[in-house]
Amino acid sequence: MRRHTRRIFNICYRFTGNRTEAEDLSQDVFLRVYRTLGSYRSAHGGFATWATSVTRNLLIDHYRRTKRDRITDSLDDKMPVVENKESAGRRPDEQALLGELSMQVQSALTRLSPELREAVILRDLQQLEYAEIQTVLAVPAGTVKSRINRGRIELARILQQMGVRPA
Amino acid sequence: MTWTCDLVEARLSDYLEGLLQGPERAAFEAHANSCADCAPLVASVRSMVGGMHAMEELETPPRLVYAILDKTLGPRETVTGWQGFLNAIRGLTTPKFAYGAASVLATLIILVSASGFSLRKPKLADLQPAAIYHKADQQAHLVFARSVKYVSDLRVVYEIQSRLRQDENNLQTTPEEMLPKSSPEKIPGQTDDHKPSQPRQQNRANEISRQLEMLAAEFPVLRERSVR
Numbered sequence: 001m002r003r004h005t006r007r008i009f010n011i012c013y014r015f016t017g018n019r020t021e022a023e024d025l026s027q028d029v030f031l032r033v034y035r036t037l038g039s040y041r042s043a044h045g046g047f048a049t050w051a052t053s054v055t056r057n058l059l060i061d062h063y064r065r066t067k068r069d070r071i072t073d074s075l076d077d078k079m080p081v082v083e084n085k086e087s088a089g090r091r092p093d094e095q096a097l098l099g100e101l102s103m104q105v106q107s108a109l110t111r112l113s114p115e116l117r118e119a120v121i122l123r124d125l126q127q128l129e130y131a132e133i134q135t136v137l138a139v140p141a142g143t144v145k146s147r148i149n150r151g152r153i154e155l156a157r158i159l160q161q162m163g164v165r166p167a
Numbered sequence: 168m169t170w171t172c173d174l175v176e177a178r179l180s181d182y183l184e185g186l187l188q189g190p191e192r193a194a195f196e197a198h199a200n201s202c203a204d205c206a207p208l209v210a211s212v213r214s215m216v217g218g219m220h221a222m223e224e225l226e227t228p229p230r231l232v233y234a235i236l237d238k239t240l241g242p243r244e245t246v247t248g249w250q251g252f253l254n255a256i257r258g259l260t261t262p263k264f265a266y267g268a269a270s271v272l273a274t275l276i277i278l279v280s281a282s283g284f285s286l287r288k289p290k291l292a293d294l295q296p297a298a299i300y301h302k303a304d305q306q307a308h309l310v311f312a313r314s315v316k317y318v319s320d321l322r323v324v325y326e327i328q329s330r331l332r333q334d335e336n337n338l339q340t341t342p343e344e345m346l347p348k349s350s351p352e353k354i355p356g357q358t359d360d361h362k363p364s365q366p367r368q369q370n371r372a373n374e375i376s377r378q379l380e381m382l383a384a385e386f387p388v389l390r391e392r393s394v395r
Contacts, residue, residue, distance in 0.1 A: 001232070002227065002232060005227050005231060005232055005235065006224060006225075006226070006227045007224075009225070009227050009228075009231060010224045010225055013225060019228075023228060023231050023234070026231060026235065027231070027234055027235050027238050030235045030238065030239055031235075031238050031239055034239040099222070101218045101222065102222050105215070105218070105219060105222070120219075124216055124219040124220060125219055125222065127220065145180065145181075148180055149176075149177065149179055149180040149181075152179070152180060152212050152215070152216060153176060153179060153208065153212060155215060156208065156211040156212045156215050157208075159211065159215060160207075160211060165211075
């Protein structure tokens, strides 16, 4: 239970970039898993893969639901300084918890499209295999590879724009 | 095949994950090292992916697990006041709790009595560690001595019983015909049978003979009458 909670919370946090939202979404994920447990079949892969799939679907739903709010926010603040925006509203213990790179990557991730973002999170942060990602995203293998590749390149360019130089 | 920037970009993840082999890999590296646009891109993506793999997962907030349990299994009932007190009392009346409490009480009584503490006349001095140790030591020695005596007594009892049993067996195995037959010529204390008499019978006969001799010495009249 705790292992799955941690994994799902991390996926939610990396996708949304907001701790409170990630906690709420994690609760919703477990509620949906609890309610739809009867529909789980081993053909979906392992339980972890199935739970990740449920998480992903919920995150996409949440993204679509909150899209209007984000557009309004971006109109209010057309030239956001990413570091400042990320620092705002975050507790000191969160600041200490996240390393510098982690914060920069997290900032960049939120600027990726949701398709590329989820692919990069599953591959490079959750370190899932390509076949597992294919099951979770329910797309062909070529699409998975393409999204991961484009997501990495896009993320690296965003980081370059933020002034992060390769180590 | 000539590698373009677009092709390098498209196969970048394959290269980083070691899926390009032999000539393909060499051609990729040749372009990436010589191209002013591709070289920094490859370096930055490689660095970023390495950094992301090294990033640790965030710890789960402690309240999250309880919140999930509340949301899925329902909130835990928190009863306060008299109802809570009654619920607590009700929990104490279960057979399991009574059995556990009785076991603990019995253990405590055994330990207290073994330490020599008198429940009828409790004294504060008895609770000092030195006194408890002294009394426990005394009790242990007493128990040991009693055990040794008990075992020793048992051995004596068994020995007596086995002797008695042996004597009874000896008496039962002596047949009627083996008893001494009376005969006018026989010497007192001896049988006229061919078989030698039993040692105990022989001893008794010798004893009677000796007593008769002593009587004859004391009373000569008897001796004369017997000669006559």
